[in-house]
Amino acid sequence: MAVLQMQRITICALKKDRKQLLEFLQRKGVVEITNEISEDDVFHKMDVSIAVSLLEKGKKNAEEAIRILNERVPEKTPMLAGLGGRSIVDKEVYDEFAEKRDKISQVVNRIVQIEKQLAESKSELARIGTQAEMLIPWSGLDIPLNFKGTKTTKAYIGTLPGEWVLDDLYQEMAFAEEITIDRISSNKMSTNLFVLCRNEDAEQVFEKLRNAGFSYPSIQGNKPPMEMEEDLKLQTKEVLQDIEALTDELGELSKEKEEIRFYQDYCTLRLEKYEVLGSLPQSKNIFVITGYLPEEDCADLEQSLYKDYEIHIEFSAPSDEEDVPVKLKNNKFVEPLEGTIESFSLPGKGEMDPTAVTAIFYYFLFGLMLSDAVYGLVMVICCGSVLLKFGKTMEDGLNKAMKMFFYCGISTTFWGVMFGSYLGDIVDTFSASFLGKMVSIPPVWFFPVKEPMRMLVFSMLLGIIHLLTGLTMKLYQNYKAKDYIGIVYDVIFWYFLLIGSILALMGVPTFTNTLGLTISLPGAVTSIGGILAAVGAIGIVLTNGRESKNPFKRFLKGLYALYGITGYLSDILSYSRLLALGLATGVICTVINKMASMTAIGPLGIIPFLIIVIFGHTLNIAINALGAYVHTTRLQYVEFFGKFYNGGGRSFRPFKVNTKYYKIKEN
Amino acid sequence: MEGLGIVFALAGAILAALVAGIGSAVGVGMAGEAAAGVVTDDPSKFSKVLILQLLPGTQGIYGLLIAFITLTQIGVLGGSSDMSLEKGLLYFAACMPMAVVGYFSAVRQAKASLASISLVSKKPDQFGKAMIFPAMVETYAILALLISILAIMGITPLAI
Incomplete structure (x- = not known):
């Protein structure tokens, strides 16, 4: 139950150990690195921009490749697998990966390239499609579309707007002695023509055509349209084959997905390492790391560093003016609330860690708002089984949330028993509908629905206790600050x-x-x-x-x-919301049970009864758990914290392994 | 005139569910549009914006709650429905806080939710605070709910 005491650390080490030392610190993840020493004649900072930009590119490509593979070659993952968190690998795997790096990097680049080629092929297909469409009206023509005529004749191939009859066209061209007009195809909008005339008449014919709105076909070619269509079909086939080959290759490459994930993490790790490296002051032979770490980790770190490196370490207590980062440490029971505290604000200077007190009230008030024995059990069972199955590997934040709802579930069950709510009045409804005799479980304390005033007084009494506790926290804080x-x-x-x-x-x-x-x-x-x-x-x-x-x-x-x-x-x-939300749960339960009991006719009535009960209560637990969560948080943030807590602390962000898929274990 | 009591009482119950329900529907709808916009950009924020979207939905539930309590008290759901005009009007009045405050608080809460959704879309780590702003509005819906419940419970034993 406390804000961890921080120590300043200064490490002075030899440049040859730079890589190993930084990697060690990163895997340890206990030191927040701050570098206050500025550059001078002796100490310089290293330019790492090239390495950083290369790694950034590698990371981006790997992300892109994984995205492509997820999209093109989806794999089946079990529904709850995401809860399991990152897999843990040994340090050796990480070290060995350096050899595979180039190969995977090539795979990644190839995947990105394939994606590009696939996109190109798709647009090629679209282009061929449009061309084929444009050829359709000309498919009856057996000479190339760019045919201009012979030595003595002139040919015009093109389109006139509107529907033309051949006779009308011949009439228009009556001045020409010899002329051939073919209507290749036509519809209401346009008529596609082939006109052949003697060179002498050419100009006049063209004049007439132009006046009628003649235009050349939007597609040209030196083969008859039929043959062009054949060509296009062939091209389509080739492109399709390309796409198939590329997709197959992608499928083959997707076997490397795990390696690519590792590669992404590898790049992330090295990226952060280089960023830190770039911020370190270095002289010709040595470099200096300064930062903060929790006091409890000092001895362990000191020991392992002195064992492996030629090194000098100094610890000192931070001064009062320093902006020391804040890390909380609490016992298992109240620890789940650290996330809630952090999302308000971490304790500022001179403030105590409110997690423990907050947690006790949180569980208590949450249970009071949801207050149904069965709902509570559902929460306990769901969170409990997830914790049992994935608890070891689960990410920290999710783990805490699960634990929080686990304890809230216990409290909900407790209050449900106190107020006699088991899925509302399900026992009464069920026994009255199916057993012909009403059985009810009496509450250990009282029914809030029947005695709302009593519940209201209890809620406000709790409110007074909560607020006075807040004042007491202020008293304690003032005492600490003398x-x-x-x-x-x-x-x-x-x-x-x-x-x-x-x-x-x-x-x-x-x-x-x-x-x-x-x-x-x-x-x-x-x-x-x-x-x-x-x-x-x-x-x-x-x-x-x-x-x-x-x-x-x-x-x-x-x-x-x-x-x-x-x-x-x-x-x-x-605090009257405690009553309101408690009643909301209870009354909606009653509504659901009432609806269910209306269907309970005859021996088969149990089926619709069960369907309505299961569906209805699932909905109710979701809505009311959300309500309880929001309003409990509000009571803590607004009413309780308002009395003593301001926050404003800066969160402790150690230099550590910030990967997405794998955790690397220090052995 | 004798039969009118139950009419007013039922009208009150219906209005509580109806008006508060409309408010919540409008509110959740508005917030849903904004939430969908955020998810377009970043699907990983789905669960956070979903919670913010649901916040203005509670008024509809409170309306239902008042309607249901009234229905059971006035005997529409089983029991006798004999009631004086005065008593019917009392029930009607008792339902009004939930109906009116329910509607306006749902719409206003939805606007606060919209702002919080845009806050979360820019600063996802501030979710805890973002959730509180709409929850502040809800207080007044809860107060209205409380008065409606207490009034309805108080009317039943009255001998008029």
């Missing part, structure tokens, strides 16, 4: 005001009657409550504007701080 004045002014006075007001309100009959409370406090207690509240309020008005010198301004600021009591009021009311 801000004793802050403890009294910002925490104790608020305790007085809040607890005092509640006690005083308990003495007002209208208030207790509305909430249906039967406890009556002795008069002395309520008046003490009133006094406490008054002391708290006066204290807040007098002290909460203490950073202002001007007494008038100070008083106004204090008054404004007291106005913050409305914030507490709305915060407490906000």
Whole structure:
């Protein structure tokens, strides 16, 4: 339950060990490298831009190749395989890969090239298709389309807009002595013609044709269209053969997919290594690494480094002004909430790690919102079995989420039993429909649907506890920071005001009657409550504007701080969502069960009954688990963190193996 | 006039489901369009934007909840449906917070969801915060739900 103490590390090593040392640190993944030493006469930074750009290209090509293979040669993967995370390989495999690298790089390039060729072939096919289409109207012509005539004649091959009858054409050309007009084909839009006339008439004939809107065919060729069509068919066949060959080759290359994945990871690893290398100050013989690492890893790292290298290491405690990265460490039970904390913000300077307290409330409130024994069991079983099967290799974030929902599931089951909800009122419905006698499981505590007021009071009570815990966290933080004045002014006075007001309100009959409370406090207690509240309020008005010198301004600021009591009021009311969401689950369960029971007629009625129950409750668990997740998170972020937590810490990002498919094990 | 009580009570129940349901349908639809746009660019964000899309959907469920509670209380789902006009009007009024607030909060929540979806599309690591903005709007739907439930539960024992 804590923010890990960080240490600064400075490593000074010989240049000849550079590669091994960096690779070792990368596999260890415990040091965040920051380089503050600037270049001078002795230390220079190395130019790694060429290596970096080569590796970037390799990585990009590998990604591209994998994408192509996934698309062209899809492989069957089991549905949940993605949960398993990255495979683990030995360091030797990584070292041996250096030999295979060139071969795989060639495979990758070939795959990218094939993809390009395939695209070209496809566009070639399209081009041939268009040409064949353009030839169709001319297929009746038995001379080449670019035939211009003989020595004494002139030929015009082309298209006139609209549908023409031969007689009309001959009439138009009546001036020519000898002329042949062939209508090759025609439709409503156009008429395709072959016109042959003597050279003497050529100009006039062309004039006539042009006036009628004559145009040359959009396709030309020195073979008769029939033969051209044959050629095109042949070409199509060749291109198709090419495509087939390329696809086959791709299928063959896809056997190397695993190697290509490894290659991508290999490039990623080396890329990051080179980026770090480029940032290191190096002299003629030595280089220096500076960075942060968690104190608990210091001894281990020091030992293994001194064992293998000629090296000098220094550890020092970071100063207060430094922007030290933050890493959390918690026990197994509360650790799953680290992700939720991180997605709000990591603890800033002087703040404590709120994970443990948050986690306990999180599980508690989530269960209260979903509150159904069977839903809880479903969550426990699903998350539990995934964790059992993949827990060892699963990626960290997913693992934590699964564990979080596992514990939330336990809490949900607990509250379900307390409130007597087993798939809502399924036991009642089922027994009434099929056994002819209504059986019900009584709740251990009470039915919230029947006594909403009681549940509301309980929700708000939980809210008050949650908020006071938040205030206590602030107290603890102030204590750690030795801000004793802050403890009294910002925490104790608020305790007085809040607890005092509640006690005083308990003495007002209208208030207790509305909430249906039967406890009556002795008069002395309520008046003490009133006094406490008054002391708290006066204290807040007098002290909460203490950073202002001007007494008038100070008083106004204090008054404004007291106005913050409305914030507490709305915060407490906000916990009414516990009731609302709990009821939502329960009532929708009832709706589903009711619908199912309507179909429960006769002995076969069990089938539609089961279908509706299974389908309906699956939907309900999804919707309400989402609701519970969102609103529990909200209660933590807004109401709880609002009391003490600001965050603003920078996450610890060690130099490590950031691969996509494989983890490399240090042995 | 005697028979009108149940008419008003049922009208209230129906309006709670109807109006809040329309609000959620509009809201989830709007958010869905934006979510689909994000997935076009980056399919890996599907689960995140799906959650944001679903957030304005709860008002419809709350509407259904109020409608169902009312139906059971007024005896439409089994039981007698004798009811005075006053009582019917009371049920009608009790259903209104959920109907009206349900509609407007769903639409407004959807707008907050839209903004959060575009936030997640640019900064996926800020999902936790993005989720909170639409959830803030939902508070008011929950408050309306609460008042509607308490009112309906309170009307039933009244002897009018």
